[in-house]
Amino acid sequence: MHIRNPSTYHPPLMTTTVKPRILTGDTPTGRLHLGHWVGSVERRVALQDKYDCYFLLANMHAFTTRADKSADIRQDTIEIVKDWLAAGIDPNRSTIVLQTEIPAIAELTWFFAMLLSFNDVMGNPTLVHELETKGLADKYSFGFPMYTVGQCADILAFRPELIPVGEDQEPHIEMCRKAARKFNQLFCGIKSDAKDEDYPRLGGVFPIPRALIGRIGRLPGVGDGKQKMSKSLGNAIFLSDPEKEVQKKINKITTGRQSPTEPGDPNNILFKFVEAFITDSARVAELKDRYQRGDNIGDGHIKQELAVAINTLLEPMRARRAEFEKPGGDDLIIDIIRSGTARANVVAEETLHMAKQAMKLDFGKRSVRWT
Ligand code: TRP
Secondary structure, three states, rough: OOOOOHOOOOOHHHHOOOEEEEEEEEEEOOOOOOOOOOOHHHHHHHHHHOOEEEEEOOOHHHHOOOOOHHHHHHHHHHHHHHHHHHHOOOOOEEEEEEHHHHHHHHHHHHHHHHOOOOOHHHHOHHHHHHHHHHOOOOOOHHHHHHHHHHHHHHOOOOOOOEEEEEEHHHHHHHHHHHHHHHHHHOOOOOOOOHHHHHOOOOOOOOOOEEEOOOOOOOOOOOOOOOEEEHHHHEEEEEOOOOOOHHHHHHHOOOOOOOOOOOOOOOOHHHHHHHHHHHHHHHHHHHHHHHHHOOOOOOOOHHHHHHHHHHHHHHHHHHHHHHHHHOHHHHHHHHHHHHHHHHHHHHHHHHHHHHHHHHOOOOOOOOOOOOO
Protein backbone atom coordinates (compact mmCIF):
# COMPACT_ATOMS: atom_id res chain seq x y z
CA MET A 1 0.00 0.00 0.00
CA HIS A 2 1.18 3.47 -0.83
CA ILE A 3 1.48 5.69 2.22
CA ARG A 4 1.26 9.43 1.89
CA ASN A 5 4.33 11.29 2.92
CA PRO A 6 3.36 13.78 5.65
CA SER A 7 5.75 16.36 4.23
CA THR A 8 3.67 16.63 1.06
CA TYR A 9 0.89 18.42 2.91
CA HIS A 10 0.93 22.16 3.10
CA PRO A 11 -1.32 24.33 5.25
CA PRO A 12 -2.61 26.44 2.34
CA LEU A 13 -3.88 23.32 0.61
CA MET A 14 -5.92 22.41 3.65
CA THR A 15 -7.51 25.80 4.08
CA THR A 16 -9.01 25.59 0.63
CA THR A 17 -10.55 22.14 0.92
CA VAL A 18 -13.57 22.09 -1.35
CA LYS A 19 -15.25 18.95 -0.14
CA PRO A 20 -17.33 19.23 3.03
CA ARG A 21 -15.85 17.41 5.96
CA ILE A 22 -16.85 14.42 8.01
CA LEU A 23 -15.46 13.50 11.37
CA THR A 24 -16.18 10.43 13.39
CA GLY A 25 -14.26 8.06 15.59
CA ASP A 26 -14.04 4.99 17.75
CA THR A 27 -12.63 4.34 21.17
CA PRO A 28 -10.08 1.56 20.83
CA THR A 29 -11.54 -1.07 23.14
CA GLY A 30 -11.34 -4.14 20.95
CA ARG A 31 -12.24 -5.47 17.56
CA LEU A 32 -15.09 -4.02 15.52
CA HIS A 33 -18.20 -6.13 15.06
CA LEU A 34 -21.23 -6.17 12.78
CA GLY A 35 -23.05 -3.71 15.06
CA HIS A 36 -20.34 -1.15 14.33
CA TRP A 37 -20.58 -1.94 10.64
CA VAL A 38 -24.33 -1.29 10.25
CA GLY A 39 -24.28 1.49 12.85
CA SER A 40 -21.57 3.64 11.32
CA VAL A 41 -18.59 2.06 9.56
CA GLU A 42 -20.54 1.14 6.42
CA ARG A 43 -21.53 4.81 6.04
CA ARG A 44 -17.97 6.00 6.49
CA VAL A 45 -16.72 3.73 3.74
CA ALA A 46 -19.43 4.92 1.38
CA LEU A 47 -18.89 8.63 2.03
CA GLN A 48 -15.15 8.71 1.37
CA ASP A 49 -15.48 10.05 -2.17
CA LYS A 50 -17.92 12.85 -1.52
CA TYR A 51 -16.42 14.10 1.74
CA ASP A 52 -13.05 14.97 3.17
CA CYS A 53 -13.14 12.33 5.91
CA TYR A 54 -11.40 12.30 9.29
CA PHE A 55 -11.52 9.13 11.33
CA LEU A 56 -10.41 9.60 14.89
CA LEU A 57 -8.77 7.05 17.15
CA ALA A 58 -10.11 8.13 20.54
CA ASN A 59 -7.23 6.59 22.46
CA MET A 60 -7.35 9.23 25.24
CA HIS A 61 -10.92 8.18 25.92
CA ALA A 62 -9.75 4.62 26.43
CA PHE A 63 -7.71 5.89 29.37
CA THR A 64 -10.84 7.16 31.13
CA THR A 65 -11.61 3.61 32.24
CA ARG A 66 -8.42 1.66 31.50
CA ALA A 67 -5.54 3.87 32.63
CA ASP A 68 -3.86 0.77 34.03
CA LYS A 69 -3.82 -0.93 30.61
CA SER A 70 -1.70 1.35 28.45
CA ALA A 71 -0.08 -1.51 26.53
CA ASP A 72 -3.51 -2.93 25.65
CA ILE A 73 -4.75 0.49 24.59
CA ARG A 74 -1.77 0.90 22.26
CA GLN A 75 -2.37 -2.48 20.64
CA ASP A 76 -6.15 -1.93 20.43
CA THR A 77 -5.44 1.35 18.65
CA ILE A 78 -3.40 -0.45 16.01
CA GLU A 79 -5.98 -3.25 15.70
CA ILE A 80 -8.87 -0.87 15.15
CA VAL A 81 -7.03 0.70 12.24
CA LYS A 82 -6.65 -2.79 10.77
CA ASP A 83 -10.41 -3.19 11.13
CA TRP A 84 -11.02 0.16 9.44
CA LEU A 85 -8.74 -0.62 6.52
CA ALA A 86 -10.17 -4.11 6.19
CA ALA A 87 -13.66 -2.60 6.15
CA GLY A 88 -12.67 -0.40 3.21
CA ILE A 89 -11.45 2.86 4.68
CA ASP A 90 -8.79 4.05 2.31
CA PRO A 91 -5.93 5.96 3.96
CA ASN A 92 -5.08 7.59 0.65
CA ARG A 93 -8.45 9.29 0.55
CA SER A 94 -9.36 9.60 4.22
CA THR A 95 -7.37 10.87 7.16
CA ILE A 96 -6.75 8.68 10.18
CA VAL A 97 -6.23 10.79 13.29
CA LEU A 98 -4.62 9.87 16.60
CA GLN A 99 -6.39 11.88 19.28
CA THR A 100 -3.48 12.10 21.72
CA GLU A 101 -1.24 13.72 19.10
CA ILE A 102 -3.64 16.55 18.28
CA PRO A 103 -2.85 19.17 20.92
CA ALA A 104 -5.62 21.44 19.61
CA ILE A 105 -8.18 18.89 20.81
CA ALA A 106 -6.92 19.10 24.39
CA GLU A 107 -7.01 22.89 24.29
CA LEU A 108 -10.45 23.12 22.73
CA THR A 109 -11.72 20.72 25.41
CA TRP A 110 -10.96 23.43 27.99
CA PHE A 111 -12.79 26.07 25.98
CA PHE A 112 -15.92 23.94 25.60
CA ALA A 113 -15.78 22.89 29.25
CA MET A 114 -16.40 26.57 30.04
CA LEU A 115 -19.43 26.76 27.76
CA LEU A 116 -21.31 23.68 28.89
CA SER A 117 -22.84 23.44 32.31
CA PHE A 118 -21.99 20.76 34.83
CA ASN A 119 -25.55 19.51 34.43
CA ASP A 120 -25.26 19.37 30.64
CA VAL A 121 -22.44 16.91 31.16
CA MET A 122 -23.72 14.90 34.10
CA GLY A 123 -27.21 14.68 32.64
CA ASN A 124 -26.03 13.41 29.25
CA PRO A 125 -28.16 10.26 28.85
CA THR A 126 -25.38 8.19 27.28
CA LEU A 127 -23.03 9.10 30.11
CA VAL A 128 -25.70 8.34 32.74
CA HIS A 129 -26.32 4.98 31.10
CA GLU A 130 -22.60 4.17 31.02
CA LEU A 131 -22.17 5.07 34.67
CA GLU A 132 -25.02 2.70 35.49
CA THR A 133 -24.06 -0.21 33.28
CA LYS A 134 -20.27 -0.21 33.39
CA GLY A 135 -20.22 -0.79 37.13
CA LEU A 136 -18.46 2.53 37.65
CA ALA A 137 -20.70 3.47 40.62
CA ASP A 138 -19.01 6.24 42.62
CA LYS A 139 -15.45 5.33 41.70
CA TYR A 140 -15.18 6.68 38.18
CA SER A 141 -12.42 9.11 37.31
CA PHE A 142 -12.97 12.84 36.86
CA GLY A 143 -11.84 12.27 33.27
CA PHE A 144 -14.72 9.93 32.60
CA PRO A 145 -17.50 12.54 32.35
CA MET A 146 -14.90 14.86 30.83
CA TYR A 147 -14.66 12.62 27.76
CA THR A 148 -18.04 13.92 26.60
CA VAL A 149 -16.61 17.46 26.49
CA GLY A 150 -13.50 16.08 24.83
CA GLN A 151 -15.72 14.56 22.18
CA CYS A 152 -17.11 18.03 21.37
CA ALA A 153 -13.52 19.13 20.78
CA ASP A 154 -12.71 16.01 18.71
CA ILE A 155 -15.51 16.94 16.41
CA LEU A 156 -15.29 20.71 16.28
CA ALA A 157 -11.51 20.74 15.79
CA PHE A 158 -12.32 19.63 12.24
CA ARG A 159 -15.35 21.88 11.68
CA PRO A 160 -17.22 19.04 9.98
CA GLU A 161 -20.64 19.09 8.43
CA LEU A 162 -21.57 15.52 9.31
CA ILE A 163 -20.79 13.00 12.02
CA PRO A 164 -21.70 9.42 11.07
CA VAL A 165 -22.35 7.63 14.37
CA GLY A 166 -24.44 4.92 15.96
CA GLU A 167 -27.65 5.80 17.76
CA ASP A 168 -26.04 5.71 21.23
CA GLN A 169 -23.85 8.69 20.32
CA GLU A 170 -26.71 11.09 19.63
CA PRO A 171 -26.64 12.78 23.06
CA HIS A 172 -22.92 13.47 22.57
CA ILE A 173 -23.57 15.06 19.20
CA GLU A 174 -26.36 17.15 20.71
CA MET A 175 -23.92 18.38 23.36
CA CYS A 176 -21.41 19.21 20.67
CA ARG A 177 -24.00 21.24 18.77
CA LYS A 178 -24.85 23.08 21.94
CA ALA A 179 -21.18 23.90 22.58
CA ALA A 180 -20.76 25.11 19.00
CA ARG A 181 -23.80 27.40 19.17
CA LYS A 182 -22.71 28.77 22.53
CA PHE A 183 -19.18 29.50 21.27
CA ASN A 184 -20.45 31.26 18.18
CA GLN A 185 -22.94 33.31 20.16
CA LEU A 186 -20.46 34.32 22.82
CA PHE A 187 -17.41 35.00 20.71
CA CYS A 188 -18.62 35.60 17.15
CA GLY A 189 -21.62 37.78 17.88
CA ILE A 190 -24.21 35.41 16.46
CA LYS A 191 -27.74 35.90 17.76
CA SER A 192 -29.29 33.08 19.74
CA ASP A 193 -32.22 32.81 17.33
CA ALA A 194 -29.99 32.17 14.29
CA LYS A 195 -30.75 28.99 12.37
CA ASP A 196 -28.18 26.20 12.75
CA GLU A 197 -27.37 26.12 9.05
CA ASP A 198 -26.71 29.89 8.99
CA TYR A 199 -23.90 29.94 11.55
CA PRO A 200 -21.00 29.70 9.06
CA ARG A 201 -22.48 32.42 6.83
CA LEU A 202 -23.00 34.72 9.82
CA GLY A 203 -19.35 34.46 10.76
CA GLY A 204 -19.33 31.62 13.26
CA VAL A 205 -16.05 29.77 13.72
CA PHE A 206 -17.88 26.48 14.09
CA PRO A 207 -20.57 24.99 11.88
CA ILE A 208 -23.36 23.22 13.79
CA PRO A 209 -22.65 19.66 12.62
CA ARG A 210 -25.31 17.02 12.19
CA ALA A 211 -25.30 13.38 13.26
CA LEU A 212 -25.78 10.86 10.50
CA ILE A 213 -27.26 7.80 12.18
CA GLY A 214 -26.56 4.41 10.60
CA ARG A 215 -28.93 2.27 8.57
CA ILE A 216 -29.61 0.08 11.61
CA GLY A 217 -29.69 1.89 14.93
CA ARG A 218 -29.36 -1.12 17.15
CA LEU A 219 -28.27 -4.54 16.00
CA PRO A 220 -29.04 -7.26 18.55
CA GLY A 221 -26.33 -9.67 19.61
CA VAL A 222 -26.56 -13.36 18.80
CA GLY A 223 -28.80 -15.04 21.40
CA ASP A 224 -32.41 -14.21 22.25
CA GLY A 225 -32.22 -10.68 20.83
CA LYS A 226 -32.71 -8.86 24.11
CA GLN A 227 -29.21 -7.35 24.29
CA LYS A 228 -27.50 -5.21 21.71
CA MET A 229 -24.42 -6.61 20.03
CA SER A 230 -21.45 -5.90 22.23
CA LYS A 231 -18.00 -7.30 22.72
CA SER A 232 -18.32 -7.29 26.51
CA LEU A 233 -21.56 -9.29 26.41
CA GLY A 234 -19.87 -12.00 24.34
CA ASN A 235 -22.60 -11.91 21.68
CA ALA A 236 -20.73 -10.20 18.85
CA ILE A 237 -19.81 -11.33 15.35
CA PHE A 238 -16.53 -9.60 14.61
CA LEU A 239 -15.53 -8.25 11.21
CA SER A 240 -12.41 -10.39 11.60
CA ASP A 241 -14.22 -13.64 12.43
CA PRO A 242 -13.40 -16.59 10.15
CA GLU A 243 -16.13 -18.11 8.01
CA LYS A 244 -16.89 -21.09 10.27
CA GLU A 245 -17.09 -18.88 13.33
CA VAL A 246 -19.74 -16.75 11.64
CA GLN A 247 -21.94 -19.78 10.99
CA LYS A 248 -21.41 -21.01 14.54
CA LYS A 249 -22.41 -17.67 16.02
CA ILE A 250 -25.44 -17.26 13.76
CA ASN A 251 -26.62 -20.66 14.99
CA LYS A 252 -26.80 -19.19 18.50
CA ILE A 253 -29.73 -16.99 17.51
CA THR A 254 -32.87 -18.29 19.22
CA THR A 255 -36.43 -17.39 18.25
CA GLY A 256 -38.41 -19.96 20.26
CA ARG A 257 -40.02 -21.20 17.03
CA GLN A 258 -40.49 -24.96 17.00
CA SER A 259 -40.99 -26.12 13.43
CA PRO A 260 -40.77 -24.96 9.79
CA THR A 261 -44.55 -24.98 9.58
CA GLU A 262 -45.16 -22.84 12.65
CA PRO A 263 -46.13 -19.29 11.66
CA GLY A 264 -43.27 -17.02 12.77
CA ASP A 265 -42.83 -13.35 13.60
CA PRO A 266 -41.12 -11.62 10.64
CA ASN A 267 -39.83 -8.93 13.01
CA ASN A 268 -38.02 -11.25 15.41
CA ILE A 269 -34.27 -11.25 16.03
CA LEU A 270 -33.56 -13.55 13.10
CA PHE A 271 -35.25 -11.14 10.75
CA LYS A 272 -33.40 -8.17 12.23
CA PHE A 273 -30.31 -9.92 10.89
CA VAL A 274 -31.98 -10.89 7.61
CA GLU A 275 -32.95 -7.25 6.99
CA ALA A 276 -29.50 -6.03 7.93
CA PHE A 277 -27.45 -8.43 5.82
CA ILE A 278 -29.45 -10.04 3.02
CA THR A 279 -29.15 -7.42 0.32
CA ASP A 280 -31.70 -8.80 -2.16
CA SER A 281 -34.90 -7.10 -1.00
CA ALA A 282 -37.16 -9.37 -3.06
CA ARG A 283 -35.64 -12.36 -1.31
CA VAL A 284 -36.14 -10.72 2.09
CA ALA A 285 -39.81 -10.11 1.27
CA GLU A 286 -40.24 -13.70 0.16
CA LEU A 287 -38.60 -15.08 3.30
CA LYS A 288 -40.79 -12.89 5.49
CA ASP A 289 -43.93 -13.94 3.71
CA ARG A 290 -43.19 -17.66 3.97
CA TYR A 291 -42.06 -17.31 7.59
CA GLN A 292 -45.22 -15.57 8.56
CA ARG A 293 -47.32 -18.27 6.97
CA GLY A 294 -45.19 -21.12 8.31
CA ASP A 295 -44.71 -22.20 4.71
CA ASN A 296 -42.18 -24.95 5.36
CA ILE A 297 -39.25 -22.70 6.09
CA GLY A 298 -37.07 -23.56 9.07
CA ASP A 299 -35.00 -21.19 11.18
CA GLY A 300 -31.99 -23.37 10.33
CA HIS A 301 -32.44 -22.71 6.65
CA ILE A 302 -32.67 -18.97 7.16
CA LYS A 303 -29.60 -19.00 9.38
CA GLN A 304 -27.65 -20.74 6.66
CA GLU A 305 -28.65 -18.14 4.08
CA LEU A 306 -27.77 -15.44 6.57
CA ALA A 307 -24.32 -16.86 7.25
CA VAL A 308 -23.63 -16.93 3.51
CA ALA A 309 -24.70 -13.28 3.18
CA ILE A 310 -22.54 -12.19 6.11
CA ASN A 311 -19.57 -14.16 4.85
CA THR A 312 -19.97 -12.56 1.44
CA LEU A 313 -19.73 -9.19 3.14
CA LEU A 314 -16.74 -10.18 5.27
CA GLU A 315 -14.73 -12.04 2.65
CA PRO A 316 -13.17 -8.97 0.98
CA MET A 317 -12.43 -7.62 4.46
CA ARG A 318 -10.54 -10.80 5.33
CA ALA A 319 -8.53 -10.47 2.13
CA ARG A 320 -7.58 -6.84 2.84
CA ARG A 321 -6.73 -7.65 6.43
CA ALA A 322 -4.31 -10.38 5.40
CA GLU A 323 -1.94 -7.67 4.14
CA PHE A 324 -1.58 -6.23 7.64
CA GLU A 325 -1.30 -9.54 9.42
CA LYS A 326 2.04 -10.21 7.73
CA PRO A 327 5.24 -9.43 9.64
CA GLY A 328 5.77 -5.67 9.65
CA GLY A 329 2.03 -5.09 9.44
CA ASP A 330 1.91 -3.07 12.65
CA ASP A 331 4.68 -0.78 11.38
CA LEU A 332 2.70 -0.13 8.24
CA ILE A 333 -0.31 0.80 10.38
CA ILE A 334 1.79 3.13 12.53
CA ASP A 335 3.00 4.87 9.35
CA ILE A 336 -0.61 5.38 8.27
CA ILE A 337 -1.50 6.81 11.69
CA ARG A 338 1.45 9.19 11.56
CA SER A 339 0.76 10.38 8.08
CA GLY A 340 -2.92 11.03 8.81
CA THR A 341 -2.21 12.71 12.13
CA ALA A 342 0.27 15.09 10.50
CA ARG A 343 -2.39 16.13 8.02
CA ALA A 344 -5.06 16.40 10.72
CA ASN A 345 -2.92 18.69 12.84
CA VAL A 346 -2.89 21.25 10.05
CA VAL A 347 -6.67 21.47 10.12
CA ALA A 348 -7.00 21.33 13.90
CA GLU A 349 -4.37 24.03 14.43
CA GLU A 350 -6.13 26.25 11.96
CA THR A 351 -9.39 25.77 13.86
CA LEU A 352 -7.71 26.47 17.18
CA HIS A 353 -6.21 29.66 15.84
CA MET A 354 -9.60 30.81 14.57
CA ALA A 355 -11.14 30.03 17.96
CA LYS A 356 -8.41 31.92 19.78
CA GLN A 357 -8.85 34.92 17.51
CA ALA A 358 -12.56 34.96 18.32
CA MET A 359 -11.76 34.70 22.03
CA LYS A 360 -9.18 37.48 21.82
CA LEU A 361 -6.48 35.00 22.76
CA ASP A 362 -4.44 35.49 19.62
CA PHE A 363 -1.17 36.68 21.06
CA GLY A 364 0.79 34.93 18.35
CA LYS A 365 0.55 32.07 15.92
CA ARG A 366 1.93 28.69 16.84
CA SER A 367 2.53 25.76 14.55
CA VAL A 368 2.75 22.14 15.54
CA ARG A 369 5.65 20.32 13.95
CA TRP A 370 5.16 16.64 13.58
CA THR A 371 8.10 14.30 13.09
N1 TRP B 1 -17.49 8.10 22.01
C1 TRP B 1 -17.37 7.42 20.75
C2 TRP B 1 -17.64 5.91 20.97
O1 TRP B 1 -17.43 5.42 22.05
C3 TRP B 1 -16.01 7.57 20.14
C4 TRP B 1 -15.67 8.98 19.76
C5 TRP B 1 -14.73 9.77 20.34
C6 TRP B 1 -16.28 9.75 18.73
N2 TRP B 1 -14.67 10.97 19.73
C7 TRP B 1 -15.62 11.01 18.74
C8 TRP B 1 -17.32 9.52 17.81
C9 TRP B 1 -15.98 12.03 17.88
C10 TRP B 1 -17.68 10.56 16.93
C11 TRP B 1 -17.03 11.79 16.98
O2 TRP B 1 -18.01 5.25 20.05
